[in-house]
Amino acid sequence: MELNVSELFMLRKIYMGGMMCPRLLAPGAMSKKPATQPTLHKVIMVGSGGVGKSALTLQFMYDEFVEDYEPTKADSYRKKVVLDGEEVQIDILDTAGQEDYAAIRDNYFRSGEGFLCVFSITEPESFDATQEFREQILRVKNDENIPFLLVGNKSDLGDKRRVPLDACRERAAAWRVPYVETSAKTRENVDKVFFDLMREIRSRKSDDSRATNGDVKGKRRRRMKCAIL
Numbered sequence: 001m002e003l004n005v006s007e008l009f010m011l012r013k014i015y016m017g018g019m020m021c022p023r024l025l026a027p028g029a030m031s032k033k034p035a036t037q038p039t040l041h042k043v044i045m046v047g048s049g050g051v052g053k054s055a056l057t058l059q060f061m062y063d064e065f066v067e068d069y070e071p072t073k074a075d076s077y078r079k080k081v082v083l084d085g086e087e088v089q090i091d092i093l094d095t096a097g098q099e100d101y102a103a104i105r106d107n108y109f110r111s112g113e114g115f116l117c118v119f120s121i122t123e124p125e126s127f128d129a130t131q132e133f134r135e136q137i138l139r140v141k142n143d144e145n146i147p148f149l150l151v152g153n154k155s156d157l158g159d160k161r162r163v164p165l166d167a168c169r170e171r172a173a174a175w176r177v178p179y180v181e182t183s184a185k186t187r188e189n190v191d192k193v194f195f196d197l198m199r200e201i202r203s204r205k206s207d208d209s210r211a212t213n214g215d216v217k218g219k220r221r222r223r224m225k226c227a228i229l
């Protein structure tokens with residue numbers, strides 16, 4: 001697989017711990033580092049092209065809805081937020097849904113601590129594709145309890161709905177993950193999905209650190225078994 005210069009640059013940023021391109025930094029993010037940095041939670045947006053991953057991200061970051069569709073390669077964002085009274089930083093990697101970029105997804109997924117797996121309720125193909133995204137994430141992270149939300153976007157287009165609510169709920173129940181419907185246009189549940197995912201990531205980190213200290217012996221983490229074919 002060959003990567004072009006901008007893909008290599010993006011991968012380098014991820015491996016360096018999510019250093020941001022100044023264009024994408026939230027205001028104030030370039031200021032001097034405080035003595036102790038707030039906890040960083042790394043979220044990855046995944047899903048087919050055109051489902052609204054960028055629109056959700058931009059609505060969360062800047063409170064604006066982008067009408068135009070400009071396919072993403074990969075963009076990263078960072079913002080300080082208050083999560084249940086604690087200041088934390090969220091790092092969002094908005095990935096490409098378009099198939100042209102499928103080959104580099106593994107590298108992006110590796111850096112994620114939690115995933116928002118987005119489809120459009122108006123497009124059954126994008127719902128089908130969530131199955132593949134889920135499998136790829138589980139394969140790369142090797143952890144079937146990785147923090148993960150299934151997100152049905154474009155809820156404002158209810159009259160064009162083509163993915164039945166029951167099917168969405170059933171899939172989420174089978175995966176044992178939450179299902180939430182959002183609208184990047186009206187902002188419905190936009191904060192909710194990012195904050196709920198951060199709560200899952202935070203809870204995972206605290207379980208992991210207790211496990212490291214011997215309190216919980218990997219109770220919640222269920223590693224996937226490696227099948228020898």
Ligand SMILES: Nc1nc2c(ncn2[C@@H]2O[C@H](COP(=O)(O)OP(=O)(O)OP(=O)(O)O)[C@@H](O)[C@H]2O)c(=O)[nH]1
Nearest residue numbers: 049050051052053054055067072097154183184185
């Ligand atoms: N009505 C409505 N339109 C939306 C919503 N979310 C996104 N869109 C529109 O859908 C189109 C695609 O949105 P994007 O956010 O660019 O899609 P994406 O998932 O980032 O696509 P890729 O970058 O190619 O993976 C744009 O024209 C958006 O304005 C939504 O909640 N409601």
Ligand SMILES: [Mg+2]
Nearest residue numbers: 053054071072
């Ligand atoms: Mg995009």
